[in-house]
Ligand SMILES: C[S@@+](CC[C@H](N)C(=O)[O-])C[C@H]1O[C@@H](n2cnc3c(N)ncnc32)[C@H](O)[C@@H]1O
């Protein structure tokens with residue numbers, strides 16, 4: 001893997017007038033390696049194979065839920081794996097590997113569309129993530145979109161997101177996406193620094209970001225979101241600030257900034273553990289400061305906070321239904337290898353290798369691997385903890401849906417976070433402050449129900 005020893009990580013803050021207050025697992029004793037970002041609750045480690053029957057049972061139920069329904073479609077192929085990436089993805093796939101995968105997705109869609117709890121329900125949002133879905137050819141993109149629409153008519157789809165990596169964006173693919181009804185492009189830019197790309201095993205370069213962005217803009221997709229990362233190997237305050245400024249010149253509708261996490265199954269983790277190379281990594285407090293400074297910079301430039309990690313030009317127009325609906329208890333069917341779903345209060349995950357994913361589908365069965373059936377109390381905690389990421393939580397929503405006052409229910413932890421300046425609230429809304437924003441996942445973890453702590 002590529003590493004850098006020549007780019008020391010500067011620790012002075014840029015455009016951060018005040019350092020955020022210390023946190024119990026803050027600088028000094030924060031674990032530097034491992035998972036950080038919380039994307040599901042209860043945590044994956046508690047999902048078990050013997051609970052998969054609970055998923056089959058809710059899917060076979062004749063009762064139709066009134067929740068919003070959405071689809072996540074995973075495409076697990078990339079040109080090469082970035083050193084920090086832990087998502088399910090294979091490098092060096094062939095055209096026929098991708099064809100076989102699309103055929104399996106078609107089978108999975110067909111099986112779902114016939115399940116009693118799903119048949120006839122209308123889909124409101126679709127998300128194509130990866131991996132690198134933009135590796136598909138224009139013909140394959142049409143085939144994939146046609147498959148989804150064959151089983152889940154798109155009449156009521158309000159948002160369809162497609163993840164793109166700059167190198168694989170081409171005009172004919174964009175035309176297929178636009179004509180096929182994709183409304184939101186999520187472009188994985190990460191930074192504007194070729195040396196940082198090189199140091200992290202990232203394939204694209206700055207010139208391809210600009211080429212891809214122009215081509216996307218020419219097709220007038222309603223929303224273009226740029227994904228950035230903070231804390232990459234070789235990054236400094238100055239290079240990161242430069243990336244924010246370059247992003248602002250493109251004027252995307254949305255900007256999302258992820259703090260680098262280094263889970264165990266990544267080449268970067270192994271390089272750090274084995275000390276096989278000198279790796280210059282920013283500690284968590286530096287990542288928090290850079291993220292905080294970047295969010296302030298976006299707000300000063302006219303963006304509004306949509307979540308702890310994302311800012312948009314217009315909160316009304318640039319919503320992100322995929323996230324908002326999930327955090328409010330929507331049913332989400334996750335298709336493809338290793339995808340996870342949430343349906344009628346049951347979380348479950350698909351088989352985690354392509355071979356284990358293909359085999360059951362070829363027998364006409366869903367490729368379920370493990371699951372967790374949530375109690376009503378756990379559903380309430382799940383929605384509250386995930387909604388904290390959206391920066392503003394309505395107290396009335398929880399009173400109405402669960403008969404719970406969240407302030408009473410999650411004190412004294414909430415009181416303590418308020419004392420530290422990370423949260424505030426009034427009668428209607430609980431809000432994460434600018435100081436709390438980069439640490440929201442740590443706050444969430446501290447409020448897990450005792451059985452999940
Ligand atoms: C799974 S990627 C899919 C998009 C596309 N493959 C790409 O990399 O541009 C979605 C986003 O996750 C973020 N990401 C990936 N690995 C990460 C890590 N170790 N820590 C934090 N964010 C990460 C990146 O910002 C990336 O754009």
Ligand code: SF4
Pocket residue numbers: 077078079080081082085086087089130131132165188
């Ligand atoms: S391109 Fe995206 S999905 Fe693929 S390895 Fe890199 S971060 Fe992971």
